[in-house]
Structures are given as C-alpha cells and as structure tokens.
Amino acid sequence: MEDLCGGWLLHKATGGSGRRKLIVIAPEAEGYSVRALRAASAGGKATFYIVPLQETLDTSPLPSDSQHFSKMPRKTCYQCKEAMPLHMLAVHIKTCKGKLSSDETCEESSDELWVVENKCKVVCPICTKEFPDNEITFHASLCGESFECTVTSEANDSGPSTHAQSPVCKPRSTEDVLHFLEHQVDTTTEFKLCVDREDLPDRGILQWKRKKAASPASALKVVYIGEAGIDTGALRKEFLTDMVSGIENRFFEGAGNQGKNPKYSLTDLDNENFRTIGEIMAASLAQGGPPPAFLREWCYNFLCTGEVDLNSLSKEDVADLESCQLISRVDDSADAQCLMLNVDEIISCGYTSQITLECKESIIRAIVLHSTTRLIPMLQQIRKGMELYGLVNQMAANPEACRSLFVPGKIIKPDADFIIMNCQPNFSEKGTSKGRTERKIINFLQDFLQEVEMSDGETDRAAVPHVLQWMTGQSHIPMLPDEKRHFKITCNFDHNCRERLGDHAVCYPIVSACTQTVTFPVQHLSTYTDFRRIMSEAVKYGGGFHRV
Structure with a gap:
C-alpha cells in the first residue's frame, strides 16, 4: 500500500461468514484509533477490509527479488539454480523444470515432435x-x-x-442407466435411517428429510425400530420396496395400468415432500430397490425435459376424481341447460368463453389443462430430487432407455415360475428318505405359489410378490445387472426340530433375507394342507425380524 493514493476506508461484514454486503467503519475526528477499532470489532474477532477510494489494490504476487523479502531466509532451487524465499520455493519446486539453453530446447522439441508423429x-x-x-x-x-x-x-x-x-x-439400454446409477453411490459413507415399520411412508419421508448430517447419495442403511435385524442389503431393499409402494398409494392417484399423477397437495408441496420422493425414487433405482413404474406418460416426459407439451394432453391424462367426473358430465351433456348446471366448476377451471354444446371440446380441454398444469410444481420438486446420482441427466440423454423404469407396462412382475426357477434346494443324497421328503416339500412350494398366483385378485390372500418379499426382502425382480445375474433363493431343510425343541405343535419356516435362505421344518410339513396353512401364516405375520 506504499504507492496507494486517493485515500482508503475500513469496512466490515455484518455476519454471513463474509458473504454479506460490507459496511463502512466511520473514522473518528482524529482518524482510526485502537479504541474505535476494538469497539467496531465486537471484542477483536471481526475481519476488516481495506477499501481504496480512488484506486485498486494490486494483489499480484511480489517477485522473489523484492526488497520486502530481504530479511527472509532464502534457498536455491536445485533445478533452475535460482535463489528465492522459502515460502516461494515451496510453490516453485512443484512446477520447476529447470533452465535449458536455446540449443537444448530446440533439440528436445524436435525429439518430442518426432516421438508424437511416430508413436505407435x-x-x-x-x-x-x-x-x-x-x-x-x-x-x-x-x-x-x-x-x-x-x-x-x-x-x-x-x-x-x-x-x-x-x-x-x-x-443405450435400461441396464446401462442402472449400471451408471449404481456406480454413483458413495459406498465410503452411510445414510442411516431408523424407522417404524408400521408408519411408512410418512415416517420414512420425515426421517429422510431430517437426516442433515449425511447425504442420500451415500449407501443407505436401515434399522427398524424394535427389531434386531442388521442391514447388509436386505433391510435396505425391503425399506425401498415398502417406501415406493407406499409413495404410490399415498401421493399419487389414478388407474394403475394407465399410470398415475401426483396428488395435488399444497401441504406436501410446502414441506418439500415431493422433492424427498424424487430422492427416494433415485435411491431405489441405484441401490437395488423397485422401479417407480407407476407414472403417466406426460409426467414422465416432464421429468425428462422439464416442460409440458400442452398439445399432447388429453382427458385420459386426468387422474383426480373431481375433474374426471366433471369431464364425464360435460361430455354426456345433451343440451346447453345440462352444461349450465356445471357452470361454476367450469369457470373455476379457467374457461371464460361461451358455454354451449359447440364449445364442449374447448370446455373439456380447459378442464384437462387445469387438472394437469396445477401439478407442475409437484413434478418440479420430484425432478429436483431425482437429480440425485445424475438420474435426470440420464433420462434427458435417452428417454426411451429410462421409460420402462417409470411408466407401467414394461416391468415384469414376479410369478410362481420365477421363484421356483431361482430356488436352489440343498437336497440330501438322492434315493434316501430324506431326499424324497425334501423334494416333496419343494413340490408343495410350487403348488402353493401357483395357487396364490391364480387367486391374486383376492384381498385376503397373499400375492406372489408378497411371498418373494418374505423370502428375500424385495417384492420385485432384481433390476441391477449384477444382482440379476446372481439372484438365488437357497432352500434348506430341518429334519431335527423335535429332537432339539422337544414335543411342540408347530414350527414355521425360518427366513434369512440377507442371505436369501429359507429353512423348512420338515417334520411339520408332511401334507400339503399343513404346508399351505403354515406358509400362509408365516408370510402374513412373519414380515419382521423375529420368530412368529
């Protein structure tokens, strides 16, 4: 500042770690004094900034031969033989390549050029x-x-x-997207959640948002309150399975086979629940959970591009009950008098033209636009959450490769054949009585799964995905390429439960979801009737990590 002319004043920041606007520290009549600066610094802990009034401070580094370094210790660089202060030498040696004569420089340059041109x-x-x-x-x-x-x-x-x-x-394909997302997970850190199994998905979303000390981009670890299970992968998949299913039922509406729209909810929007939903969707795809394949086509297109093609929207894209009923009443109106019965609802949808039979299509279009475009803030929050792991960029790069992960109709649900073909029984020696009994139990399992599959529509019966979740923690066919290749369900057989436990009425199959292993109590499964009863009770009541 020796050559600085034009005067200067001291400034300070009013908090915000120096990111807020600077305010001037007014000098006293005799200028700045120690007493005045101490009072302005609130105890001597503030940072002051020197601000010239008419010039700009030169912040370029001083040369090594500057007189300001005359009293500092100096050392010589071995490469270029130049002496400089120690603090400058520490930076200089990282980039120093030594001094070369002009002949050596030209000679080396020509050699490097020859190597580049003739490199293999x-x-x-x-x-x-x-x-x-x-x-x-x-x-x-x-x-x-x-x-x-x-x-x-x-x-x-x-x-x-x-x-x-x-x-x-x-x-190029869906597997490419999943492979990419899997490698974006930070496996060096953990995102731990402790949740209640009964209150999903609301408690899960709440705990997810409250987890400020860790990033959801880390490996997800889940603990269920009151259960002794240790998450080595199965608990995470079970949590994501229940969360995705709960999110679909709680925050979306519409026919399942045609896809669903987000439910219009200002409360969930203000609480940023939809952003958390987007993060959970991305985490589910990246960490072995089920794909959220329940969105309508126009919702998926918005998530890919961030825009809505208004010309492509139709009444089939409306999912909320009130708008669907209003569209039906307008569409079924035989005269203008019938239309006028719904005039208040039509006007509330933004339609301001004449209400006549000739304008029926325009009225329906106004209802469709009102019902769909008001959901854009929810979709924007979901899209923001799905930026986790770079999922939005992958969707924008190839919408077709990601479509099956979000739109229904492409993902195959597990059936009885899928479970049986992936079962790996540890049979006893062939020809022995134990081996014959074990094979009979596997046949019982196949009959049970096929019976469940045929009665899938009944509400009081477990579906095949429920049985798969009971066995492995997940109700979906594995999506990640590595998991799909190595997916197996090991079946073991316990022949000695009565010898160990004494006389008892019933034993249930023991499941280790982490290792995907099921152990059948042979002595209690002598008939198919016993097998069906015990298996039904085990699947219905054995979801937690405890004995039923």
Missing part, C-alpha cells in the same frame, strides 16, 4: 478408432460397451477460436 497407435476394439499408445487408457475410461460417447465443443476462455472438448455419454 492402437485401435479401440469398441469404437474402432485409432489412438496413440499413451492415450488409449484415457480413451477406454470414456468409451465403453454400454455407452455411446460423443464429443461436444464448448467455448473456452482462452479465445474465440479455441474450444474445449468434453465427452457426453448416452445410455
């Missing part, structure tokens, strides 16, 4: 393009069998004629 090139087996040997490793990290990598050019600050190239990967 390698053909990438995926994209069949040639790359230098020392660049093929970097290229392999961008070019994969699962992604189409294109290069986009963005303007560089160095000049208008130079451009920086950045790779943008486009997923």
Whole structure:
C-alpha cells in the first residue's frame, strides 16, 4: 500500500461468514484509533477490509527479488539454480523444470515432435478408432460397451477460436442407466435411517428429510425400530420396496395400468415432500430397490425435459376424481341447460368463453389443462430430487432407455415360475428318505405359489410378490445387472426340530433375507394342507425380524 493514493476506508461484514454486503467503519475526528477499532470489532474477532477510494489494490504476487523479502531466509532451487524465499520455493519446486539453453530446447522439441508423429497407435476394439499408445487408457475410461460417447465443443476462455472438448455419454439400454446409477453411490459413507415399520411412508419421508448430517447419495442403511435385524442389503431393499409402494398409494392417484399423477397437495408441496420422493425414487433405482413404474406418460416426459407439451394432453391424462367426473358430465351433456348446471366448476377451471354444446371440446380441454398444469410444481420438486446420482441427466440423454423404469407396462412382475426357477434346494443324497421328503416339500412350494398366483385378485390372500418379499426382502425382480445375474433363493431343510425343541405343535419356516435362505421344518410339513396353512401364516405375520 506504499504507492496507494486517493485515500482508503475500513469496512466490515455484518455476519454471513463474509458473504454479506460490507459496511463502512466511520473514522473518528482524529482518524482510526485502537479504541474505535476494538469497539467496531465486537471484542477483536471481526475481519476488516481495506477499501481504496480512488484506486485498486494490486494483489499480484511480489517477485522473489523484492526488497520486502530481504530479511527472509532464502534457498536455491536445485533445478533452475535460482535463489528465492522459502515460502516461494515451496510453490516453485512443484512446477520447476529447470533452465535449458536455446540449443537444448530446440533439440528436445524436435525429439518430442518426432516421438508424437511416430508413436505407435492402437485401435479401440469398441469404437474402432485409432489412438496413440499413451492415450488409449484415457480413451477406454470414456468409451465403453454400454455407452455411446460423443464429443461436444464448448467455448473456452482462452479465445474465440479455441474450444474445449468434453465427452457426453448416452445410455443405450435400461441396464446401462442402472449400471451408471449404481456406480454413483458413495459406498465410503452411510445414510442411516431408523424407522417404524408400521408408519411408512410418512415416517420414512420425515426421517429422510431430517437426516442433515449425511447425504442420500451415500449407501443407505436401515434399522427398524424394535427389531434386531442388521442391514447388509436386505433391510435396505425391503425399506425401498415398502417406501415406493407406499409413495404410490399415498401421493399419487389414478388407474394403475394407465399410470398415475401426483396428488395435488399444497401441504406436501410446502414441506418439500415431493422433492424427498424424487430422492427416494433415485435411491431405489441405484441401490437395488423397485422401479417407480407407476407414472403417466406426460409426467414422465416432464421429468425428462422439464416442460409440458400442452398439445399432447388429453382427458385420459386426468387422474383426480373431481375433474374426471366433471369431464364425464360435460361430455354426456345433451343440451346447453345440462352444461349450465356445471357452470361454476367450469369457470373455476379457467374457461371464460361461451358455454354451449359447440364449445364442449374447448370446455373439456380447459378442464384437462387445469387438472394437469396445477401439478407442475409437484413434478418440479420430484425432478429436483431425482437429480440425485445424475438420474435426470440420464433420462434427458435417452428417454426411451429410462421409460420402462417409470411408466407401467414394461416391468415384469414376479410369478410362481420365477421363484421356483431361482430356488436352489440343498437336497440330501438322492434315493434316501430324506431326499424324497425334501423334494416333496419343494413340490408343495410350487403348488402353493401357483395357487396364490391364480387367486391374486383376492384381498385376503397373499400375492406372489408378497411371498418373494418374505423370502428375500424385495417384492420385485432384481433390476441391477449384477444382482440379476446372481439372484438365488437357497432352500434348506430341518429334519431335527423335535429332537432339539422337544414335543411342540408347530414350527414355521425360518427366513434369512440377507442371505436369501429359507429353512423348512420338515417334520411339520408332511401334507400339503399343513404346508399351505403354515406358509400362509408365516408370510402374513412373519414380515419382521423375529420368530412368529
């Protein structure tokens, strides 16, 4: 500041870690004094800023030979033989390459040019393009069998004629998307939740929002209150399974086979519940949970693009009961008098033109737009939450690859054949009485699953997905590629429960969802009637980590 002219004043920030607007510290009649600065600093803990009035402070580093460093200890760099202060040498040695003569510089430059021009090139087996040997490793990290990598050019600050190239990967299939999301999970940290099994999804969403000390991008770990289960993967999948199902029933409405719209709720919107729902959807896809395949087509398109195509909306996209009934009454009106019976509701939907039979289509369109566009704030919150793991970017890159994860009709539900084909029984030696009994129990299991599948519509009977969730913690077919390849249900058989436990009436199958293992008590499953009764009770009452 020796050469600073034009005067200066001291300023200070009023909180906010220096991010708020600076205010001037007014000097006294004789200028700044220790007493005045101490009073302005509230105990000597404030940071003051020197603000010139007519000039700009020069903040460029001083040269190493500046007189201000004359009293500092100096050392010589081994590479360039230049002496400089120690604090500057610590930075200098990281970039110093030594001094070369002009002849050596030209000679080395020509050698490097010859090496670049004559370097061995390698053909990438995926994209069949040639790359230098020392660049093929970097290229392999961008070019994969699962992604189409294109290069986009963005303007560089160095000049208008130079451009920086950045790779943008486009997923080709649903497995590519899931593979990408799985690798975005931060497995070095944990996102722990302790929830009550009975109060999902509201308690789950509340605990998710309250977890400020950890990020939902970390590996999810779940503990159910009052249960001794330790989460090694099964509890997480069970929690995500119950949460996605509960979210569908609690926050969405509409016919399941056509997809659902978010329920209009200002309370949930103000509490940012829909943003948390978006995060849970992304976490479910990335960490082995079920896909939220219950959205209507127009909702999915909005999540991909952030915009609504108003011209593509129709009355089939309306899901709330009041609007559907109003559309039906307008559509079934035979004369203008019938239309006038609904005039208040029609006007509340934003329709301001004449209410006549000739304007019936316009009236219906006004109802459709009113019912759908008011849901945009909810969808915006969901989209914001789905930015977790970069899911929104993947959806925007290839909407078709992600469509089956959000729109119903593409995801196959588990059936009896799926469970039986993935069962891996540990039979006793073939030909023995134990082996024959064990095979009979597996046949009972197949009969039970097929019977459940045929009575899937009955409310008092468990469905096949419920049986699968009882066995493995999840009610869906595995989505992640690695889990799909290694999915097996191990079936063990207990022949000695009476010898261990004495005389008792009944034993239920023991399930280890973490290892996907089921142990059947052979001595209590002698007939199919006993098997069906015991299995039905076990599936109905054995959801927690305790013996039924």
